[in-house]
Amino acid sequence: MPALKKTDYTAEIVWLGTVADRDAALASAPLQSLDLSFAGPANEAHGGETRPSCSRVLGLYPRDTPIRNVRQLSILSEEELQAIAGKMGLDRIDPAWLGMTMLVRGIPDFTHLPPSSRLQGPGGCTLTVDMENRPCQLPARVIEDHRPGFGKAFKQAAEGRRGVTAWVEREGRLTVGDTLRLFIPDQPAWSDIGLARGMAV
Numbered sequence: 001m002p003a004l005k006k007t008d009y010t011a012e013i014v015w016l017g018t019v020a021d022r023d024a025a026l027a028s029a030p031l032q033s034l035d036l037s038f039a040g041p042a043n044e045a046h047g048g049e050t051r052p053s054c055s056r057v058l059g060l061y062p063r064d065t066p067i068r069n070v071r072q073l074s075i076l077s078e079e080e081l082q083a084i085a086g087k088m089g090l091d092r093i094d095p096a097w098l099g100m101t102m103l104v105r106g107i108p109d110f111t112h113l114p115p116s117s118r119l120q121g122p123g124g125c126t127l128t129v130d131m132e133n134r135p136c137q138l139p140a141r142v143i144e145d146h147r148p149g150f151g152k153a154f155k156q157a158a159e160g161r162r163g164v165t166a167w168v169e170r171e172g173r174l175t176v177g178d179t180l181r182l183f184i185p186d187q188p189a190w191s192d193i194g195l196a197r198g199m200a201v
Contacts, residue, residue: 002186004118009182011110011119014078015095015103016176018044026099026138033175034101036125036168040072041101047072056134069167070130073101075119076163077110087157088143088150097146098139100163102174107182111161118169118183125172127180135162 017028022045040047051069053061061067076095081103085093095103104110104119117129135158144151174180190196 004183005186007182007184009107011077011104011106011180011182013102013174013176013178013180014105015100016174017096017101018042019046019099021045022099027142028096028099028101030096033173035173036127037171038168040069040168044072044101046074046101070128071133071165072168073127073166074099074133074163075102075104075110075127075129075166076100076133077107078103078105079108080110080161080163084154084157084161088153090147090150093143094146097142099142104180111163113164113182114184116185119166119180120170120183121172121174121178121180123172124170125174126168126170127166128169130165130167132160133162133165135159 016031016034018031018034018041019026019028020043035042039049046069048069050066051071052064053067054063057067076098081093081095081098085091107113111132113129115129115131118126119129120126135155137155139158140151140154142151143154
């Protein structure tokens, strides 16, 4: 019996980009297509089959511990990006400013997709959702450069709307205009999730 359930939800890819050198600049360079290997997008600063651990997993490992790279891609929804812009008082936010890999349209509440969901392209290329991508201040600096006075509002406006991180489960090419099919884990939510979160330190 399949452990992943095919849904009727789909998302259209409306923007793609890569960050070649994060130390040089966070902003993404727009692309029409992405070639994806098991190491992630080609020529991407966040690529690789492993990565050094960061602040997001300090509860598990000391910083810079080599770990499996499950944040090869940063994916946001167009709907949530527009909501962030509105909350900040902007008419729009350029996807490139956030250093994202992919912008999609069509799946509601995209940031809260169940971890381990799959997004599968028309040729079989498949991305696995790791988890929600928490907002940080790095994009705020890029936004501030382009729209002075607005950058500091980003982190609060993006809370719960920052999209997800993902990794490549099946290699292939994805192109702007492609449709991604959503598959979700065929299991209920863990019964003790609320209790466990209340116990977290």
